Amino acid sequence: MQIRMTFCRTRMFRRVSTVLTLALTLGIASHSAATDTPSAEQLRAEVDGHLEFGEFERATMLARQVDDELTQSQLLGLVADAQMKAGEFDAALGSIRTMPDYQERQIASSQFSRQQALAGGPQADFESLIMLIQSETNGMWEEVDGTGGTITEFEQGVRVEPSGVLHKLTSQEHTGRLEELGIRAREALLNGEMANVADLRVVSLTRLEQAVAKRQSEGRAPTVSMRLLGGLTKIENVFVYPEDGEIVLAGPAEPWKYNANGVAVGEVSGRPVLQLDDFVTILRAFSANRQKFFSCSINPRQEGLKRLKDYVTQTSGRPLSPGRVRSWTNTLQEKLGMQDIVYAGIDPESRVARVIIEADYRMKLIGIGKYDFASGVKIPSIFDLMTPQEQQASKLDALRWWLTMKYDAVLHTADENGFEFVGSSVLCQSENQLLNDLGQQVQTGKSEGSNLTFAEKFTQQYAELAKQDVVFADLQNVFDLALVAAILHHEGAAERAGWNFGSFSNDGAYLTAQYNAPTEVNSVVNHRVFRGRDIVVQVAGGVRADLSAVLDNDAVTRTAVRMIASAEKVRGDDNLSDRRWWWDAK
Numbered sequence: 001m002q003i004r005m006t007f008c009r010t011r012m013f014r015r016v017s018t019v020l021t022l023a024l025t026l027g028i029a030s031h032s033a034a035t036d037t038p039s040a041e042q043l044r045a046e047v048d049g050h051l052e053f054g055e056f057e058r059a060t061m062l063a064r065q066v067d068d069e070l071t072q073s074q075l076l077g078l079v080a081d082a083q084m085k086a087g088e089f090d091a092a093l094g095s096i097r098t099m100p101d102y103q104e105r106q107i108a109s110s111q112f113s114r115q116q117a118l119a120g121g122p123q124a125d126f127e128s129l130i131m132l133i134q135s136e137t138n139g140m141w142e143e144v145d146g147t148g149g150t151i152t153e154f155e156q157g158v159r160v161e162p163s164g165v166l167h168k169l170t171s172q173e174h175t176g177r178l179e180e181l182g183i184r185a186r187e188a189l190l191n192g193e194m195a196n197v198a199d200l201r202v203v204s205l206t207r208l209e210q211a212v213a214k215r216q217s218e219g220r221a222p223t224v225s226m227r228l229l230g231g232l233t234k235i236e237n238v239f240v241y242p243e244d245g246e247i248v249l250a251g252p253a254e255p256w257k258y259n260a261n262g263v264a265v266g267e268v269s270g271r272p273v274l275q276l277d278d279f280v281t282i283l284r285a286f287s288a289n290r291q292k293f294f295s296c297s298i299n300p301r302q303e304g305l306k307r308l309k310d311y312v313t314q315t316s317g318r319p320l321s322p323g324r325v326r327s328w329t330n331t332l333q334e335k336l337g338m339q340d341i342v343y344a345g346i347d348p349e350s351r352v353a354r355v356i357i358e359a360d361y362r363m364k365l366i367g368i369g370k371y372d373f374a375s376g377v378k379i380p381s382i383f384d385l386m387t388p389q390e391q392q393a394s395k396l397d398a399l400r401w402w403l404t405m406k407y408d409a410v411l412h413t414a415d416e417n418g419f420e421f422v423g424s425s426v427l428c429q430s431e432n433q434l435l436n437d438l439g440q441q442v443q444t445g446k447s448e449g450s451n452l453t454f455a456e457k458f459t460q461q462y463a464e465l466a467k468q469d470v471v472f473a474d475l476q477n478v479f480d481l482a483l484v485a486a487i488l489h490h491e492g493a494a495e496r497a498g499w500n501f502g503s504f505s506n507d508g509a510y511l512t513a514q515y516n517a518p519t520e521v522n523s524v525v526n527h528r529v530f531r532g533r534d535i536v537v538q539v540a541g542g543v544r545a546d547l548s549a550v551l552d553n554d555a556v557t558r559t560a561v562r563m564i565a566s567a568e569k570v571r572g573d574d575n576l577s578d579r580r581w582w583w584d585a586k
Contacts, residue, residue, distance in 0.1 A: 047075050051082045060095060073104035080108055170419075173411035178418050181250075182239050184585050194225055194255070197268055200585040201253035203230045206246050206499050207581035208276075212510060213503040222510075226276060228264055230582040231256055233271040234424075235480045238487055240417040242496045249484065250585065263470055270467065272474045274481065277512040280504045281350040282478070282485045287506050292490065294345035294482075296357045298521055304337040311335045325529055333525040341519050348517035352478055359403070359475040361521060363428075367401055367454060368526040377464035379457055383528045383536065385450035391530040401430050401455065405479045417496070419487055424480060426472070428458035 043062050050059035056079060063075035076099045083092035089112070096112055099105045184200070208229075212222045225231070231253040239248050254266040256273045264273040285294050311331060346353050365371035369381030408423025430447040447455060458465075466473035488494040494501065503510040528536050 044071075044075060047078060051078065054082075054086065056083055056086075056088070056091060064098070069100040070104065073099035073101035073108075077104060077108045080112065084112065170410045170412055172414055173420065178237075178411060178413055178420055181237060181420075182413075182418050194231055194253075194582070196584070197252075197254045198231075198584040199252055200236075200250055201230055201232060201582065202248050202250045202585055203232060203582045204246055204248045206497065209499075209502045209504050211581045212276075216503065216509050222276070226581075228256060229274045229276055229279070231266070232274045233266045233269055234477075235274065235484060236421055238419040238484055238493070240493045240497050242417065242498075245498045247488065247493060247497050247499060253584075259470065261470075263474070265470060270470075272470050272477060274477050275351065277350070278352050278355075278478060279481050279484070280510055280512055281347055281352045282482050283488070283501060283504055284506045285346050286482075286485045286489045287501070291345055292486075294343075294352075296341060296343045296346070296353060296360065298357075298360065299340050299342055300336065300523070301338065301340060304335065304339070304523070307335040307337065308332065325527060329525055329527040333523050336523040336525070338520040339523055341517075341521060343517075347512075348519075349514040350512060351515060353517060354515055355471065355474045355478050357518060357521075358471050362469065362471060363401070363403060363458075364524060366458070368524060369528075370524055370526055374468060376468050377461050379461050379465065380454070381526075382450050382454055383526070385453045385457075386530075386536065387450065390450055391536060401428060401451075403428055403475075405483075406459070410483070416491065417493075421480060421483065424476060426459070426462045426466075426476060426479075428455040428462070430455035 066072040080095040237250040406427035
């Protein structure tokens with residue numbers, strides 16, 4: 001999430017620490033008069049009775065009638081525990097958040113995190129941050145006091161769900177072109193060389209795995225060409241040949257060189273070359289318990305939020321003069337300090353993890369105007385896009401940005417043995433969260449103003465940005481490989497081909513390269529002063545890449561009759577040696 005704070009020079013903004021990473025509004029209202037309640041012992045017995053019969057709502061209502069904060073919290077803890085055992089984690093989280101005793105909330109929060117992890121729930125520990133903010137801020141909260149402000153969690157980081165993409169966007173191709181392409185892929189240019197530029201290079205995953213396993217059995221490492229998937233710079237097709245037990249990838253390829261950061265890129269296009277390590281990493285991630293996603297996020301630390309809150313409180317009594325703006329915002333960044341990087345479902349020491357977190361972080365820098373564009377495309381920041389009305393409005397906006405894969409279509413043949421990725425790109429999405437008349441935050445699912453414009457411009461210029469910054473092109477490759485892994489696992493392609501992944505499986509002998517996993521990152525804050533008096537402070541937000549919107553969209557994923565012949569072309573010459581794991585299609 002990206003937080004926009006706008007205020008006049010003569011006013012101090014007093015709610016910074018409570019909103020840097022969470023959607024937050026504060027309301028003011030008075031307590032209602034206290035009412036007589038049964039004794040704590042009577043209510044405890046009644047709560048236990050309702051929980052036995054799964055009457056969670058009634059048990060919660062009774063627990064909240066207890067005046068003593070410790071007893072009420074303990075009763076709500078019993079409710080939350082019962083809700084977790086029933087698998088109702090959202091309801092359990094709601095019960096925990098309303099516990100008025102801070103220590104009991106912390107104990108219940110830790111238990112919630114453990115139980116949710118065992119159940120395969122989300123990885124981000126937002127509830128502890130929410131509890132910290134509620135306990136460390138003045139003013140009333142609707143969840144705790146029955147009236148006042150609200151606070152909600154949000155998804156951040158990068159989340160990859162390719163199986164959902166397949167279900168949403170795959171559709172049949174009816175012209176027969178894809179089938180023709182499959183036939184063409186079987187007709188190999190036997191005199192082709194890997195150093196040549198190829199419009200359609202074919203890499204057999206099954207043959208590659210056998211070749212890698214053979215070298216390993218001989219005590220030899222895979223060749224560089226194997227690790228770089230034959231120079232493929234993009235995946236356009238996946239074909240399955242069940243009768244031959246073969247699965248192939250097809251797409252453009254070219255010879256490679258290494259850039260200043262040691263990344264293999266095409267000599268002609270400059271695009272990063274797809275890497276076997278990334279494919280195996282993702283394949284293994286999806287093999288574990290039929291997992292369907294992996295993700296990363298950047299989470300603020302509780303102590304950083306506390307320091308930030310204290311600093312704002314200390315300085316809120318003094319006007320913020322123009323000369324102090326930069327120093328003040330720099331101190332905000334210093335007080336917030338380092339943020340933790342959290343991974344789920346992916347090896348944190350893999351190259352895939354490094355790519356998605358780096359793309360996440362760079363996207364944030366672009367959004368708040370902290371990214372150094374080398375040349376060419378320059379995507380405007382939120383500051384550049386703000387209207388005069390937005391610049392002058394004394395308010396706080398909670399803005400969300402995230403990245404998701406954008407495909408025009410994922411076509412497949414009638415037998416679902418041929419797939420084509422059409423119009424692969426990246427979509428930047430955003431959301432404006434509004435305040436209703438009661439001072440409550442409403443997640444509308446809508447985006448408007450400069451927030452919407454930023455997302456549109458980021459999407460429109462992503463292709464050029466990927467040419468300029470290899471990290472964003474690498475992110476496209478990671479998502480395409482995730483889509484391939486989903487086809488193999490969740491669409492049954494590997495099973496139809498009788499392939500158990502061999503040395504690429506979770507128990508296989510192939511070793512992927514390991515890197516030092518980044519575990520923390522500096523907070524990023526920027527500001528701009530408009531007309532000498534209106535100060536806007538931006539705090540970097542999250543990135544989400546979600547493929548489920550592609551594969552679950554029937555309008556994009558269609559059956560393609562024309563793919564049948566294409567699959568035969570990609571297949572390759574029947575006389576090809578079993579040791580040949582790649583070829584260029586005629």
